[in-house]
Amino acid sequence: NKVKEAAGSGTGVLGDSKSLNTHFENNTYYLVDSTKQMDGRIYTLDNRNGGFNSLPGYDITDSDNRFTETSQRAAVDAHHYAGKVFDYYYNKFGRVSYDGNGSDIISTVHFDTNYNNAAWIGNQMIYGDGDGKVFAPLSGAIDIVAHELTHAVTDSSANLVYEFQPGALNESFSDVFGFFLDPNDWMIGEDVYTPGREGDALRSLSNPNLYDQPDHMNEYRTLPNTEEGDYGGVHINSGIPNKAAYYTINAIGRAKSEKIYYRALTIYLTPNSDFASARQALIQSATDLYGSTEANAISSAWSNVGVN
Numbered sequence: 001n002k003v004k005e006a007a008g009s010g011t012g013v014l015g016d017s018k019s020l021n022t023h024f025e026n027n028t029y030y031l032v033d034s035t036k037q038m039d040g041r042i043y044t045l046d047n048r049n050g051g052f053n054s055l056p057g058y059d060i061t062d063s064d065n066r067f068t069e070t071s072q073r074a075a076v077d078a079h080h081y082a083g084k085v086f087d088y089y090y091n092k093f094g095r096v097s098y099d100g101n102g103s104d105i106i107s108t109v110h111f112d113t114n115y116n117n118a119a120w121i122g123n124q125m126i127y128g129d130g131d132g133k134v135f136a137p138l139s140g141a142i143d144i145v146a147h148e149l150t151h152a153v154t155d156s157s158a159n160l161v162y163e164f165q166p167g168a169l170n171e172s173f174s175d176v177f178g179f180f181l182d183p184n185d186w187m188i189g190e191d192v193y194t195p196g197r198e199g200d201a202l203r204s205l206s207n208p209n210l211y212d213q214p215d216h217m218n219e220y221r222t223l224p225n226t227e228e229g230d231y232g233g234v235h236i237n238s239g240i241p242n243k244a245a246y247y248t249i250n251a252i253g254r255a256k257s258e259k260i261y262y263r264a265l266t267i268y269l270t271p272n273s274d275f276a277s278a279r280q281a282l283i284q285s286a287t288d289l290y291g292s293t294e295a296n297a298i299s300s301a302w303s304n305v306g307v308n
């Protein structure tokens with residue numbers, strides 16, 4: 001049947017207006033985007049503050065295709081930014097959806113109550129509203145949306161185990177592609193982090209120490225593979241590969257770095273890759289795509305953080 005695509009608009013988390021690809025049916029507009037060159041669609045749904053057992057949540061509808069209700073703001077950004085991240089992976093690398101097979105991209109907002117987090121849970125994204133102190137609704141930051149959707153890309157490719165060094169690499173690749181989608185700063189999550197305070201962020205790639213992350217192997221945190229231990233410190237030790245990425249991008253530029261990081265993630269890295277393996281995968285990718293100048297810059301970047 002003819003798909004009824006509509007061009008809508010909405011108000012995002014920060015009160016800004018943005019375009020939306022919506023679906024029109026039975027005199028109602030839905031947050032469903034079927035404009036992408038793939039069989040799958042981008043769906044954004046509302047969990048109405050329910051938990052895991054009410055996922056994937058409920059359709060988000062509007063009568064006039066202007067999603068301007070306060071309650072719709074998180075969904076507006078989740079939907080708009082998911083489309084932007086789809087476009088990035090498609091236009092830059094020819095990747096059709098997170099798995100390369102055009103699978104549906106499902107995002108659910110208003111997950112739980114005062115939930116200060118967002119996640120890829122294996123088949124969809126979930127976004128908390130934050131508690132208004134630590135976080136505003138988390139879909140309001142494109143670097144966070146890209147971070148989460150990159151977990152889906154990673155799971156469909158390198159499938160890095162989410163613990164110890166492979167897990168820290170998993171986290172780092174999500175932060176690095178979060179930077180590539182939001183290259184105006186080296187911070188992650190700044191747009192929704194501590195709405196009452198200016199200038200801070202969840203993490204910094206240029207200075208991981210700012211947010212208690214190591215930026216060198218001599219500060220590597222040995223932690224237990226438990227929830228309490230952040231699964232061996234996956235969100236903590238990611239500061240080390242994040243700093244190496246910062247050095248790399250400054251040395252060879254963003255365009256080449258994007259291609260090198262994508263090639264390493266989708267061709268060379270494997271579930272148990274550690275930091276030394278990532279260094280080698282990135283060097284090999286740089287050699288494949290460019291040459292020794294770029295490869296040497298990567299070797300130096302990782303030496304600067306104590307990985308040789």
Ligand SMILES: Cc1cc(C(=O)NCC(F)(F)F)no1
Pocket residue numbers: 116117118119138144147148189202235
């Ligand atoms: C500690 C800790 C950090 C994170 C984290 O990065 N979550 C993803 C984000 F999108 F919410 F930021 N989760 O636990």
Ligand SMILES: [Ca+2]
Pocket residue numbers: 143179182185186187188189190
């Ligand atoms: Ca940012």
Ligand SMILES: [Zn+2]
Pocket residue numbers: 147151171174
């Ligand atoms: Zn993550």
